[in-house]
Amino acid sequence: TGRSSYQITVENIEIAGIGALLKIIEERKQKLANEGLFNPEHKKPIPLLPKTIGVITSPTGAVIQDIIHRITDRFPTRIIVYPVAVQGEGADIQISQAIDNFNKTTGINRPDVIIVARGGGSVQDLMPFNEENVVRSTFASTIPIISAVGHETDTTLIDYVADLRAPTPTGAAEKAVPVRTELLLNISEKSTYLTNT
Numbered sequence: 001t002g003r004s005s006y007q008i009t010v011e012n013i014e015i016a017g018i019g020a021l022l023k024i025i026e027e028r029k030q031k032l033a034n035e036g037l038f039n040p041e042h043k044k045p046i047p048l049l050p051k052t053i054g055v056i057t058s059p060t061g062a063v064i065q066d067i068i069h070r071i072t073d074r075f076p077t078r079i080i081v082y083p084v085a086v087q088g089e090g091a092d093i094q095i096s097q098a099i100d101n102f103n104k105t106t107g108i109n110r111p112d113v114i115i116v117a118r119g120g121g122s123v124q125d126l127m128p129f130n131e132e133n134v135v136r137s138t139f140a141s142t143i144p145i146i147s148a149v150g151h152e153t154d155t156t157l158i159d160y161v162a163d164l165r166a167p168t169p170t171g172a173a174e175k176a177v178p179v180r181t182e183l184l185l186n187i188s189e190k191s192t193y194l195t196n197t
Helices: 019-033 062-075 091-106 134-140 157-161 169-176 180-194
Strands: 053-057 078-083 113-118 145-149
Touching: 019 134, 019 169, 053 062, 053 091, 062 078, 062 113, 062 169, 078 091, 091 113, 091 134, 091 169, 113 169, 134 145, 134 157
Parallel strands: 053 078, 053 113, 113 145
Antiparallel strands: none
């Protein structure tokens, strides 16, 4: 009664939970990298003065408000919001379709740049942005894409394939447009210089 002994025979060990997800993401990352989807030569430049910015994100919550507010403060620009689910089952399909549909758009409603954004979350929450269909749609996009998924420390596969990665959704807005007042000041200074020379 004072002592017991047990023996356990392990025949197989598999990663589960977050470890399993991270393993899937890493294997997918290697596969897509080997195909050349992350190569720098495929990156498109972000236009300096976009006339229209497409934003793919949840229509509710702080993310969209932060992006609209920041763009309006820096350089008021036309924004088209494509509402999608940013987590859960089927979110990757919605995000992928949104990218594809923006690329099919013609005329004044065609964005000059697309921001794909969501706030921070767990590995499971951010999983739609690690799905292969989202990565491939981003790669196939002829419109430059800025990824802004999660917080600065979060990295998803869309970040590797996007033309530019922003650390936060607010950061994406800052990378999408310059500061109007700074541009006007620069032009004024150059104009004065030209006049005086």
